[in-house]
Amino acid sequence: MHLKRIIAATTALVSLSLVTACEDADADRTPAVSGPTTGPGPSKDGGAHADTLQQAQVYVQRYASCERMSTDPTDGRLPLTEFTAPGKWSVTERGVCSDRVGHGEIVFYMFSDMKAFQEGYKQRVLTKIASGDPDYGLFSRVLVGENFAVTPTETATALKLSRSDLRVLTCNPTARVPEGYQQQKGPVDGCVLSDFVASEDGDGSPNLETPKDPATEGEAPQPDQPRAGSPGLPRAGSLTELKQLVHPHTVDCTGYSTDPATVAIESIDYQPVITGAPRDWGVKERAICGETGGAQRAHHLTWLDMVSDMELLQTRAKAAQQEDLKDDNRLKATASRLLVGQNIAVETNDVAVRNGLYQLQFLSLNCRPGFSAPAGYRVEKANVEGCVLTNYEPGAEVGGH
Known part of the structure; x- marks a missing residue:
């Protein structure tokens, strides 16, 4: 692939x-x-x-x-x-x-x-x-x-x-x-x-890596951790490591908080994937990056997640995504997409941020029926049926280096 x-x-x-x-x-x-x-x-x-x-x-x-x-x-x-x-x-x-x-x-x-x-x-x-x-x-x-x-x-x-x-x-x-x-x-x-030529147009060097299914391959997981073995996805040992992984070149975490009340903030412009109690989604720790508002309008909100149950997170995210799609088969522009690693996830509705996360080998959860990606993009097995992990977003292709 x-x-x-x-x-x-x-x-x-x-x-x-x-x-x-x-x-x-x-x-x-x-x-x-x-x-x-x-x-x-x-x-x-x-x-x-x-x-x-x-x-x-x-x-x-x-x-x-x-x-x-x-x-x-x-x-x-x-x-x-x-x-x-x-x-x-x-x-x-x-x-x-x-x-x-x-x-x-x-x-x-x-x-x-x-x-x-x-x-x-x-x-x-x-x-x-x-x-x-x-x-x-x-x-x-x-x-x-x-x-x-x-x-x-x-x-x-x-x-x-x-x-x-x-x-x-x-x-x-x-x-x-x-x-x-x-x-x-x-x-x-x-x-x-x-001798590797990276390219956003799909004409560069092929991916020679053999993807692994984290549900069936790898060593037995440690308590509260997903099974080892994944299709090259990133991982982190803590929220601090996750922040260091994505900041500052991909996610601006100058404004950063783990305060539950702050993390739970939603904006008319920025709607997270996870709503309610994070642990009900299989997330054990959560942080928010960006300007959360107050006297000013919120800007650049992105959520960082340490995941204890990736299957549960993807199951809940699939249901939310399908609910959003059912009226016009389109996701709201203000709704965040879920991009996952091995034991981490990022929620963002910013295309530029997602593009940067793809460079770090995060993949987004796509549960749209009949979804397919052109040659040159990654499409990997998700933890839930009816969904895939991919770096292809129809209509989001942009120019680059």
Whole structure:
């Protein structure tokens, strides 16, 4: 089953790796780069190596279309949002070629210091995250070799290049490489090199993990804990750990409370999944994040749950969801969706928050009759009949990195 590393927080956030630059009407007049006299290839250390931009182009052409190379900084095929340029991150030269087969472009960066390049990219990712773009770099299309990097605009092209000695550089701290793919730490702490291409459009690397049914597999559970073994879902040992898992890049828990009266607050704009006593839903501890109101209107409410009985929680949530669906087969926009891990859950009606939780491997409970998801999304067995766990939300697909 394919793994979709889904969905960025908002369509307004754009990264270099997804920008599809317009073809310049005058591109034929840009200076072309001549072919190499010697062939590029893997170095003695196993990474892709090229002595010149021309050799880097030839290397890429073994795996993907790359025509009409240009080093003109005004070439209209270059991304509208600058990633980096000569003089930064030890970059010595930049070029761009047309990916005719993939209907996109590939931008090249020759650099003199691998660590300096990766450190520059890491700082860019962290700066974007700090500025309010927590998903920047999750769908990285930065593929690096020993002394050059490429950033294709198309997922299918990145997938082709991942089969070479180039490796996908990922520095977002919430990113995860699934089992079955090669990965290694980069020369910069916090960065990973892998052959896994994450993509929200479903065309990236397939999910090679074999899902486990938590109801039938794994070791016997400890008291008040679900059975071990699950389809890669996250877990936490306490509300504090759960808060640390989701805050601050996915859920804003600046306003946080475990006070039962505060947790029980509902808003006209934010309706939780759980109503009444949490223990009647199989939840042993519960917290709320966000601005709960008072003199001001409530904002950004999200509920965090430590679950002692996942089957009971999903059974109650299924009944609530079907009650909401029965009139027009649609869920109210203000109604929260239940996203679950192994022994934890989050309730939120914020699409952007849910997108971030999917990156952390949470899956949402969907009990809509006849539900199906396109190829590339996850659909796993739920704890109750008639429901699935998924990261696909019809109509909620948005652009990303």
